[in-house]
Amino acid sequence: MSAYNAELEPEEYHEHHVPRTTYYAIFVSLMVLTFATVGLAFLNLGMFNVTVALAVAVTKAALVVMFFMHMKYSSPLIKLVGFAAMVWLGMLLLITLSDYLTRGWLMAPPIVR
């Protein structure tokens, strides 16, 4: 039986303790952004509607990742994994887009009933 000894713990164990007010503030921000994205969808921004909607979604996701999921206070290794996930997703979407947006011969499948 080994008693717990805080002094033996490596530094990462004593993690940053987030005050509850931070969580409430993030929640309020997420609510505001949710109503903002619904409201903005009713404005005609032309081709920028989808840009604005995605910018709001990315901001909301970033708030959740940074504060609710504690990424802001995580070790560099965890940050690297999160960053790598974004890079892979970026490769998947951007390289696919580079094909479909630039090559006229990749047409939509014909509509057959």
Added chain:
Amino acid sequence: MGDAALAQAGGPGTVEVHGHSRLQHHFDTLGQQKSAATLGMWVFIAQEVMFFGGMFCAYMVYRIWYYDGYVAGSRELDLVLGTVNTIVLIASSLTVALAVNAASEGRRQATVILLGLTLVLGLAFLGIKYVEYASKFELHHAHHAAANVRLFPMAGFFHVDGELAPVGNQMRMFMLLYFALTGMHAIHMIIGVGLLLVIMWMAHKGAFSPQWFTPVEMFGLYWHFVDIIWIFLFPLLYLVNRHH
């Protein structure tokens, strides 16, 4: 395991439950053990990003081709229910974050209550999703029967006389992606509810202490990730084009 022994584990400086250490033999310290668990969870989440990424990619390609069908399909969805569900899910993320906070401070009853609130909100989300699915089935059942297009809700958008509606086939692709994306999201929610019941039970039995509450924290990461998927699904499905 005796309840008394489990309850004792909540005391400060204790990592023993019923003579069994929370520190597994292949780790040197609890800190190292927790770092390993957190890394594993984030690698899993990175994998999930790629899993959903494939479907988002399909959504993106067809959005370029079938924009008119996406606009028409998006307007078939109930914006009020979608918005309410977004609020419900974000609220559940808050309660999970607070539950992890409570567990880290050894507030056992608060942990159980906050996890319980998360469960209620999660089930509310699934209930609203059920109502949405049910209305889509009902609304378009007649169209199926008329056009002999079977099985899948919104498999075709046909007038009663069997004639294809404008952009009907494009809407079909939008709706297939809608059901695939929200369905896979809902499956993640259902798995989350199952995990939540286990974590709640453990919290109720006093299994967690400020020194060891890794399951609560890892569950929190999973739940927040599922929330993030919805944060993207909501504008991409419900808000394609709501103006004019």
